[in-house]
Amino acid sequence: MSFNLVEVNNLTFTYRDEKQPALEKVSFALPAGSWTAVVGPNGSGKSTLTRLLDGLLWPDSKHSEIKIAGERLTKQNVWSVRQQIGIVFQNPDNQFVGATVADDVAFGLENQNFPPEKMQERIEQALAAVKMQDYAGTEPSRLSGGQKQRVALAGITALRPKLLILDEATAMLDPQGRRDVIALIQQLRQDYQLTVLSVTHDADEAALADQVLVLSHGKVKATGTPADLFSQPDLIASLGLKPPFVMDLKQRLAAKGIEVPAEITEEQDLVNYLCQLSSTK
Amino acid sequence: MSKLIIGRYIPGDGPVYRMDPRGKLLATFIFIAIVFLANNWQTYAIACGFCLLAVIATKLPLKTFLQGIRPLVWLILFTALLQLVFTTGGHVYWHWGIFSITSFGLVNSIFIFLRFLMVILISTVLTLTTMPLEIAAGMESLLKPLKYLHVPVEQIALVMAIALRFVPTLMDQTVKIMNAQRTRGVDFNEGGLIQRAKAFVPIIVPLFIESLNVALDLSIAMEARGYQDDKPRSRYRSLHWSHYDLYNLGFFVLLTVLLIIFREH
Numbered sequence: 044m045s046f047n048l049v050e051v052n053n054l055t056f057t058y059r060d061e062k063q064p065a066l067e068k069v070s071f072a073l074p075a076g077s078w079t080a081v082v083g084p085n086g087s088g089k090s091t092l093t094r095l096l097d098g099l100l101w102p103d104s105k106h107s108e109i110k111i112a113g114e115r116l117t118k119q120n121v122w123s124v125r126q127q128i129g130i131v132f133q134n135p136d137n138q139f140v141g142a143t144v145a146d147d148v149a150f151g152l153e154n155q156n157f158p159p160e161k162m163q164e165r166i167e168q169a170l171a172a173v174k175m176q177d178y179a180g181t182e183p184s185r186l187s188g189g190q191k192q193r194v195a196l197a198g199i200t201a202l203r204p205k206l207l208i209l210d211e212a213t214a215m216l217d218p219q220g221r222r223d224v225i226a227l228i229q230q231l232r233q234d235y236q237l238t239v240l241s242v243t244h245d246a247d248e249a250a251l252a253d254q255v256l257v258l259s260h261g262k263v264k265a266t267g268t269p270a271d272l273f274s275q276p277d278l279i280a281s282l283g284l285k286p287p288f289v290m291d292l293k294q295r296l297a298a299k300g301i302e303v304p305a306e307i308t309e310e311q312d313l314v315n316y317l318c319q320l321s322s323t324k
Numbered sequence: 325m326s327k328l329i330i331g332r333y334i335p336g337d338g339p340v341y342r343m344d345p346r347g348k349l350l351a352t353f354i355f356i357a358i359v360f361l362a363n364n365w366q367t368y369a370i371a372c373g374f375c376l377l378a379v380i381a382t383k384l385p386l387k388t389f390l391q392g393i394r395p396l397v398w399l400i401l402f403t404a405l406l407q408l409v410f411t412t413g414g415h416v417y418w419h420w421g422i423f424s425i426t427s428f429g430l431v432n433s434i435f436i437f438l439r440f441l442m443v444i445l446i447s448t449v450l451t452l453t454t455m456p457l458e459i460a461a462g463m464e465s466l467l468k469p470l471k472y473l474h475v476p477v478e479q480i481a482l483v484m485a486i487a488l489r490f491v492p493t494l495m496d497q498t499v500k501i502m503n504a505q506r507t508r509g510v511d512f513n514e515g516g517l518i519q520r521a522k523a524f525v526p527i528i529v530p531l532f533i534e535s536l537n538v539a540l541d542l543s544i545a546m547e548a549r550g551y552q553d554d555k556p557r558s559r560y561r562s563l564h565w566s567h568y569d570l571y572n573l574g575f576f577v578l579l580t581v582l583l584i585i586f587r588e589h
Contacts, residue, residue: 097548122550130548137541140549142457142489149560154550156558166560184492198549 049073050110080249083258129199131212135191145179169201189220209241338383345462347569361583408433
């Protein structure tokens, strides 16, 4: 696919009462069907970028341009453009509106004035797509974080958007939940031809992307494939980006004189190894 | 907290579960009003009979209802006791200062006790068999006429539904904060009343800040999901009247008529 679903030109945004712009002259494009990871240290403007794309914030000047599916985002068309975008936020609890799983998936449909008689079918379909069909009547307090994020994804796929934005959607999940959600997103992306923009601190997640956009102090510092990026350890370190956790810990242990065998690459194996290490001493 | 049965929903499939929340809300209000029509043994017997019927129609074990009454039993007994010792008239059984037990007092206190019990039972029937969300939807539907007075009924209903949804979340948060404060050495079970109340300040403040953060996040998430408060929204949970509601309201009309016939004029 050759056309760009999202085109951003010269995007500048300053929060009220701040002198430094949160984003400065940012330009990039997301080819339709691609997966783009946005990485960068805290305060580099990553979340601001997602909010601008969805029209939740507005750029400083008329020279900034955001185009979604060829249409320029304005205050007049923001609600129709927003229908093409789904966002999964960081905190699973703070985006769960419904009192049950089914009610939460229904919330977006209700907002679009979706015909009630067709709603049940849509909801069941969406829940099946995220493998949560057995939980339709469950209350959010009985779900794990990963399950809540899956419900959030169901709520989005039920609306059939073109662009899926993940705003650190896996940051608050345990490793297993994180893996499940990422695998699910890859599946949904294929099934629904989604373009994915994922804001992340997780190196493993960024490694899945087609292209990586590096933000620093509100500017695009680098773009490239994950392979390009991760072959520059200095760049990664300068961004405050966490390298994959197990690698990081092994390096630090080695610096203290504790050599961990190379075949240990999983977190759980490392935990077991370290537990045995201290108990044998 | 988890033992508290009042206001809790228990899944089930008795006939009461199939009734429309609007009908159940109406019936509950009607019952609370007409219970005051009862003023002799016959009418109290009729009302109690109806109440038991409602309890049986939930198909829930009686134990559940007893659990629901237990926390309120002292309040009921206290009210009945006041009625017992302060009512005068009729045959005097016992007398001491301003207190006396009379035949009128005895009958009155039993009536008060029964009235209390019935109101609690009927409201427990409502809350046990109706999800809070359905109660909110029912309320919204019943309050619809207020829209003509420019009361934002739909928005209020959404606020209610969201508040209900966040009760368990904030409960969890409270437990987390309490544990966090315990690790810092706060003891919630020691000292006098004032000291204990003071110990709750370090819970309330973070909880308050947390709920403001939740509200901010949630409002952004809702907007991102296309919520506009001035646009028409369709409904996933639509309410439907069925023949069960006909029985429900029919029963209560019958009860009203019976109470009016048999009450002492």
